[in-house]
Amino acid sequence: MGVLVVGSVAFDSVKTPFGEARDILGGAATYFSLAASFFTEVSLVGVVGSDFTDEHVQVLSGKGIDLRGLERVPGKTFRWAGEYSYDLNNRTTLDTQLNVFATFKPRVIPEYQALEYVFLGNIDPALQRDVLRQIKRPKLVGLDTMNYWIEGHLPSLHETLKRVDLLIINDSETRQLTQEHNLLKAARRVQQLGPKTLVIKRGEYGVLLYHAGHWFSAPAFPLEEVFDPTGAGDTFAGGLMGYLAAADSQTPADLKKAIVFGSVLASFTVEEFGVQRLARLTYPEITERYRQFKALTHFEDIPT
Numbered sequence: 001m002g003v004l005v006v007g008s009v010a011f012d013s014v015k016t017p018f019g020e021a022r023d024i025l026g027g028a029a030t031y032f033s034l035a036a037s038f039f040t041e042v043s044l045v046g047v048v049g050s051d052f053t054d055e056h057v058q059v060l061s062g063k064g065i066d067l068r069g070l071e072r073v074p075g076k077t078f079r080w081a082g083e084y085s086y087d088l089n090n091r092t093t094l095d096t097q098l099n100v101f102a103t104f105k106p107r108v109i110p111e112y113q114a115l116e117y118v119f120l121g122n123i124d125p126a127l128q129r130d131v132l133r134q135i136k137r138p139k140l141v142g143l144d145t146m147n148y149w150i151e152g153h154l155p156s157l158h159e160t161l162k163r164v165d166l167l168i169i170n171d172s173e174t175r176q177l178t179q180e181h182n183l184l185k186a187a188r189r190v191q192q193l194g195p196k197t198l199v200i201k202r203g204e205y206g207v208l209l210y211h212a213g214h215w216f217s218a219p220a221f222p223l224e225e226v227f228d229p230t231g232a233g234d235t236f237a238g239g240l241m242g243y244l245a246a247a248d249s250q251t252p253a254d255l256k257k258a259i260v261f262g263s264v265l266a267s268f269t270v271e272e273f274g275v276q277r278l279a280r281l282t283y284p285e286i287t288e289r290y291r292q293f294k295a296l297t298h299f300e301d302i303p304t
């Protein structure tokens, strides 16, 4: 099973306490696609401007990502700039230039309409619904959103959430969306809004999964070198959805594996600026870190 992703393809300028990079390839759909491509075929719906070069295309198409749904229009590609504080958990957005993204109307080309695994990246909830209307029979719809849409477009977001199976958001967004501080209670409220499965991203503290009345918790993989957290969330979502699409399964066991694959992929992304580490990652490196992750979180039962 392949996966369809809609979201931003961008040029990012990033400053962390350890360095700086300007106008590097980024965007939610970029990170998602690169991560998911380790598991399944990926079809990308997005838009770029005339400044998007063949070299940028090659980073994605070289991994077999289907770019027939990536429109190239006159103008400049979406640009985002951000800065991280010393603990890397706090990010300030310095600049957002929508450019060609401002008039983006996602078009799902006929070749993509039968895809069953769909990830709606962080865009206007009305556009997310437009995408869903163009998909014939989705089996699993995942969604990301952000405080901007929760604050300013809540009724529209609620409408979209009715059609979503898997919500992947961070802890502060979960609290904001549900008006509930306690994440355990917030998860039940999310289910009332539509998604039966909730994945709460907690940055360097890991991830919580709520599904079928049960919780699962995974830490972030401990790393000595963290350079740039940009894209960690989208990489995580790509690994998670990519694995589920490949397994064509949503059992609790596969959801847990998907969470760990997502966490493993994200741990590579943050090791270097932008997509550099992800772009040269190999599958054996992923499986090796998956096993290290298992050892990290394993503990024995107590004697009866």
Ligand code: AMP
Binding pocket: 008, 010, 011, 012, 026, 027, 028, 079, 080, 096, 122, 123, 229, 230, 231, 232, 233, 234, 235
């Ligand atoms: P993450 O660190 O996982 O939250 O993802 C960061 C990526 O999201 C960057 O590569 C940005 O280009 C992209 N991004 C930032 N702001 C927006 C926005 N308002 N809409 C869409 N994508 C964005």
